[in-house]
Amino acid sequence: MAISINQYATKLVVPGIRQFSNQLVDYPDAVNLTIGQPDFPTPVSVKQAGVRAIEADQTGYSHNAGLLELRQSASRFFQDTYGFYYDPDTEIIITNGASEGLDSVFRTILSEGDEVILTAPIYTAYESNIELCGAKAVYLDTSDTDFLPSPERLEEMITPQTKAVLLNYPSNPTGVTIPAEVMDRLVEVLARHEIFIVSDEIYSENTFSGRHLSFANYQELRDRFFLIHGLSKSHSMTGWRIGFILGPSQWMEHVLKVHLYNAICASLPSQYAGIEALDNCRDVPAEMNQEYIKRRDFVYSRLSEMGLDAVKPNGAFYIFPSIRKFGIPSFDFCTRLLKEAGVAAVPGSAFTEYGEGFIRISYAYSMPVLEKGMNRLEKFIESLNGTPISNS
Numbered sequence: 001m002a003i004s005i006n007q008y009a010t011k012l013v014v015p016g017i018r019q020f021s022n023q024l025v026d027y028p029d030a031v032n033l034t035i036g037q038p039d040f041p042t043p044v045s046v047k048q049a050g051v052r053a054i055e056a057d058q059t060g061y062s063h064n065a066g067l068l069e070l071r072q073s074a075s076r077f078f079q080d081t082y083g084f085y086y087d088p089d090t091e092i093i094i095t096n097g098a099s100e101g102l103d104s105v106f107r108t109i110l111s112e113g114d115e116v117i118l119t120a121p122i123y124t125a126y127e128s129n130i131e132l133c134g135a136k137a138v139y140l141d142t143s144d145t146d147f148l149p150s151p152e153r154l155e156e157m158i159t160p161q162t163k164a165v166l167l168n169y170p171s172n173p174t175g176v177t178i179p180a181e182v183m184d185r186l187v188e189v190l191a192r193h194e195i196f197i198v199s200d201e202i203y204s205e206n207t208f209s210g211r212h213l214s215f216a217n218y219q220e221l222r223d224r225f226f227l228i229h230g231l232s233k234s235h236s237m238t239g240w241r242i243g244f245i246l247g248p249s250q251w252m253e254h255v256l257k258v259h260l261y262n263a264i265c266a267s268l269p270s271q272y273a274g275i276e277a278l279d280n281c282r283d284v285p286a287e288m289n290q291e292y293i294k295r296r297d298f299v300y301s302r303l304s305e306m307g308l309d310a311v312k313p314n315g316a317f318y319i320f321p322s323i324r325k326f327g328i329p330s331f332d333f334c335t336r337l338l339k340e341a342g343v344a345a346v347p348g349s350a351f352t353e354y355g356e357g358f359i360r361i362s363y364a365y366s367m368p369v370l371e372k373g374m375n376r377l378e379k380f381i382e383s384l385n386g387t388p389i390s391n392s
Contacts, residue, residue, distance in 0.1 A: 008132045015124055017346050017360075023338060030342040031373035033361045036172060036317060038236040040291075042273075043284050046235060049276035053269040060268060064260035066094025067271045073278040074244050078229075081282070082204075084216045086227075090249035093256055094266045094274070098202045098230035098243035103129050104259040105226050105245060109196050110135040114163035116198075119149045121320070121348060121355030123172045126200075135163065143354045146311050147174040147320070151185040158189075164196035167215065170203040173351045173360040174320040175296075175313020180213055191220040198226045202243075203316040205234035205285035208293050210314070216246065223248050226255075233316075234285045235277045240270040242277075292317050295363040295370055302374040303361075306381045306389055317364040320348065324357040326384055334359055341380035343373050 014022075017034055024030055041047075053059070065071065071088035079085045086092050095101035102125075110116070112134035118126055120139035127137040140157055142149055154165070167186075169178045178186070190197055197215060204212040216227045230243035243266075245255060277284075296319065300312050303321050310321035323333050330347035337343050337359075348358030363370055382388050 006132075008134065011131065012128055015350060017350055019350070024344055027338060027342060027344070030338060030344050031369060031376060032344045033363075033365060033370075033373050034344045034346050036233075036362050036364055037238050038233060038288060038317075038364050039366055040236040040288055042236050042240070043277065043281045046237065046273045046277045046281060050240070050269045050273035053272035058268050058272060062094075062265045062268050062271060064265050065092070065256055066266055067268075067275070070094055070271045070275050070278075073275050074246075077278045077282070078216075078246065082212065082214050082217065084214065086216075086246045087249065091246060091252055093245045093252060093259055094271060095230075095243040095245060095259060096263050096266050097232060097238075097241040098200065098228050099125065100241075100259070100263055101228045101230070101243040101245040102126070102198070102200065104255050104262060105198055105228070105247075106130060106133055106135075107262075108251070108255045108258050110163055113161065115159070115161040117154065117157050117162060117165045119167060119171075120353075121147070121173055121351035121358070122168060124351060126166055126168075127352070136161075138162075139352055139354060141354045143357075147171060147176040148178060148182055149186060151182070151189045154186065155189045158193050158195065162193070162195050164198055165190060166198045166200065168200040168202075170201075170207055170212075170313075170315025171318075172203065172316055173318050173346070173348075173355065174311060175316045175318045176311060177207055177210075177212070177314040183213055183215070183218075187215070187218045187221060191218075194224070196224050196226065197221055198228065200228045202228065202230055202233055204229070206289060206292065206317060207315045208289055208296070208313075212315075224251075226251070231274055231277050235281060236284075236288070237270075237273070237277065240267070240273055242266060242270050242274040292363065295365075295367060298367065299361060299363050299370060299374065302378070306378055307385075308381070317362060319361050319363065320355075320358050321361070322358050323348075328384075330356055330359055337377070337380055340383070341376045343376045343380070345377075 075088040110133040114135040227246040308321040346360040348355030
């Protein structure tokens with residue numbers, strides 16, 4: 001009998017984001033607008049906290065759920081910032097980034113044949129994690145509703161096979177945030193069904209206008225709600241790998257077992273750095289947001305001048321303009337954009353079929369990089385239109 005590997009692993013493909021960013025090695029002069037990674041350094045005091053931990057030989061294991069001090073810092077942070085409380089002893093787990101947190105939750109709640117509803121277009125790593133559990137991702141199309149999920153469509157999609165709904169707002173790839181009135185209507189739907197709700201709010205600190213409203217603020221969901229969060233985006237700590245799972249204790253005791261068998265615990269020096277970030281660097285995201293807003297406004301204005309329609313994002317650091325009028329598949333569009341104009345963007349089809357007809361541009365880059373990228377994109381659009389773009 002021939003040996004084989006997990007059938008679900010064989011179906012995994014390299015994400016479209018990485019397909020294009022990986023091509024940059026062949027185009028050394030290209031402008032890279034693909035990766036969602038802040039270009040700001042980790043705050044100095046956070047780095048120093050990590051260094052102090054290493055110098056003090058704090059390099060072993062912590063409690064599987066993470067340092068109690070960090071869990072307490074996280075509990076205070078969410079209560080002070082967003083107005084909801086989670087018990088640091090039983091309702092918070094520190095993970096190796098938000099991605100590992102998502103994986104641990106999915107592997108705890110999903111069984112073979114379950115279905116998870118996701119709004120789309122959406123970051124496709126969710127689908128891979130779901131399918132590795134033998135479950136199925138089912139998509140709620142938002143491409144014709146300005147990327148906001150329709151409560152009515154959500155209601156229609158829930159079936160006996162639905163185990164969970166996953167939401168990601170502010171959104172990757174669209175940058176859209178959900179207004180309070182839409183949140184209220186979504187919660188009314190979710191509260192009527194005995195399903196889990198998983199909310200990835202990793203970009204909540206990167207909300208530009210108004211106060212981020214979390215699904216954790218709705219008590220009627222809390223007994224089956226998991227909040228996924230972390231420090232990668234808010235404090236420019238992508239490589240430190242500190243994430244959080246917040247959820248009800250009756251489920252979290254099982255999530256903890258999955259997490260500990262997978263990772264034992266998060267990096268200890270990173271956990272000490274996380275305490276510093278949450279306790280003493282709460283203003284850092286707002287400072288970065290001031291620059292993101294300038295970048296967003298610049299990119300949005302330039303895209304509008306090029307005749308590209310886009311929903312103006314209110315969070316994260318992505319914009320998702322439509323290229324439908326050119327009649328070119330998004331993968332082909334981005335391939336030509338890279339080869340002919342030296343700009344790397346991500347095809348909308350990388351974010352499920354509902355992203356087809358769009359491209360994702362990350363503005364987590366400096367203004368000089370964005371200016372160069374927009375100038376090249378404009379010339380490419382001119383070549384497709386056959387006429388120069390008027391800026392008058």
